[in-house]
Amino acid sequence: EPEVTQTPSHQVTQMGQEVILRCVPISNHLYFYWYRQILGQKVEFLVSFYNNEISEKSEIFDDQFSVERPDGSNFTLKIRSTKLEDSAMYFCASRVLQETQYFGPGTRLLVL
Amino acid sequence: SQQGEEDPQALSIQEGENATMNCSYKTSINNLQWYRQNSGRGLVHLILIRSNEREKHSGRLRVTLDTSKKSSSLLITASRAADTASYFCATDKEKLTFGTGTRLTIIP
Numbered sequence: 001e002p003e004v005t006q007t008p009s010h011q012v013t014q015m016g017q018e019v020i021l022r023c024v025p026i027s028n029h030l031y032f033y034w035y036r037q038i039l040g041q042k043v044e045f046l047v048s049f050y051n052n053e054i055s056e057k058s059e060i061f062d063d064q065f066s067v068e069r070p071d072g073s074n075f076t077l078k079i080r081s082t083k084l085e086d087s088a089m090y091f092c093a094s095r096v097l098q099e100t101q102y103f104g105p106g107t108r109l110l111v112l
Numbered sequence: 113s114q115q116g117e118e119d120p121q122a123l124s125i126q127e128g129e130n131a132t133m134n135c136s137y138k139t140s141i142n143n144l145q146w147y148r149q150n151s152g153r154g155l156v157h158l159i160l161i162r163s164n165e166r167e168k169h170s171g172r173l174r175v176t177l178d179t180s181k182k183s184s185s186l187l188i189t190a191s192r193a194a195d196t197a198s199y200f201c202a203t204d205k206e207k208l209t210f211g212t213g214t215r216l217t218i219i220p
Contacts, residue, residue, distance in 0.1 A: 101208055
């Protein structure tokens, strides 16, 4: 069964460094998402992406964040200058139209 | 906000019993989805129920949706130890808005 994949599974970085989290959505999906979950808290929407542009973003998704679909398969989330409070599990999701969103296994980001 | 809020926050039952979790939300939705998360792991999709549906079944799972009350419930029948996890409802209006989840523990 097709699935969303994410790399790396874990990332440790120093505050102020840039990180890129990578996702490969399911191949025929059209809508792509990033969510995050701070330890012990609820899953929060960051951004949605459709037709090569951002369709919606949350207040969390400030100028430090960017997304890109550099080729036909990858979908990346970049955090330009990480802060301690960016430590979280980051989930990528994809779907076709108004159907189920399928989530990847997540990248656990730790900012020191 | 159209947050889904689940109750109870935590539930412990004996293996074999049924577990019921409830979810309430505030605004209109396209559909509502239930997910499961094992500790520190990814989100596994369980079931999607559309706004024009009232009930849906999948194996041991039964989901109801009452749009007039803006509420949904997830019933897991004949629970197993492997069902121990956190369960989240997520309202779907383009993006998913998750509740805080119910932590379900099945006691063998």
